[in-house]
Amino acid sequence: MKVPFSPPRIDEKIINEVVDTLRSGWITTGPKTKLFEKKIKEYIHCSEVLCVNSATAGLELMLRWFGIKEGDEVIVPAYTYCATANVVMHCGAKPVMVDVGKDFNIDVRAIEEAITSKTKVIIPVDLAGLPCDYNEINEIINRKEIRNKFNPQTKEQKQLGRILVMSDSAHSFGAEYNNTKVGKVTDVTVFSFHAVKNLTTAEGGAICFNLPKPFNNEELYKYLSIKILHGQNKDALSKLKAGGWKYDVIEAGYKCNMTDIQASIGLVEIERYEEDHLPYRRNILEKYTRAFSKFNWAEMPTYETSIKKSSYHIFTLRIKNITEQQRDQIIEEITKQQIAVNVHFIPLPLLSFYKNLGYEIKNYPIAYDNYSREITLPVYFGLKDEQIRWIVDAVVKSVSKVLEITSDLAL
């Protein structure tokens, strides 16, 4: 039995909606993208939503909007996908990496210690879909002595008067914190709709805005809609209308708009997301948890606490007391059974680019410990019970083989 890692959920409904867009005569940003933004806004209950062509573009756009440049520092977890730090590099600023906790998420204490007068933004990452400690993070940035340290340079920085919290919520669409959807708990939240994410548009992303006064989120939305289209004050659809040819360019903007083809996939996905997609994923995580609880070598991920609810994006199993080499061997054994697993993630200081910049993994012991013992198991809509049993069986056998535990003992 072959088990893929996370195939997208493509069915007739999605195909029909995409075909409808193709036949409509309008395939780039237009009515479907605007409708998708509206649906996301209704789902999250945030102030405004802007769709873009990736989470990476959304994160970078917002750093640029906030005026991040050389000399600035942006705090990111050492344990994340490279996109979180790459966008900081693009702006010429310094990603200040901090360690994570046993729950894989950014360590709030480490954030406090890393804040300097150069800190402009914190980018927490909701790893595996579990929201970060946002009460604590929001408390820190609002603290008087931290606000006094803040050294604003641009109009936007002066208006905010403190560090901006922009969550990288690439994994956590639909997750909840204090009974509030992620997307509403921080100043800015960026979601990813990449093909392997919970809710996909093939490629795509969305930015949710909840900036405090004196910001006007609606005006910001309008301005950024222009900024993601070369700074051109009229989009392609309005230009197409008779007599609508004249346009102006108000700044050297970017090009990262979402197309209606992408949005049509998202429209079908979001409609059934809460009712059938999320419970399906949760069920898979429950089944894995129940199955592995029998084994004392298994360390299960947290996906619900008294105030957090994950989006059940991935199942991050850790094996107790093993080395990185043993983990790699276990993965090799699992792969022999035709099951695709992954590791989320290789900590940034272990990647050549960041290592060469001087980041050292020894400064991030928990990130390394999490990574060295982690195996991400398949979670996707449509994964069947018999496949789950097959995966569990393959993991148990592989662990037993590599750790030389006899099957009896393992059970």
Ligand SMILES: *Cc1c(COP(=O)(O)O)cnc(C)c1O
């Ligand atoms: C997938 C991912 C991204 C990037 O998303 P794109 O939409 O592909 O740009 C950023 N951060 C994390 C943690 C991710 O997993």
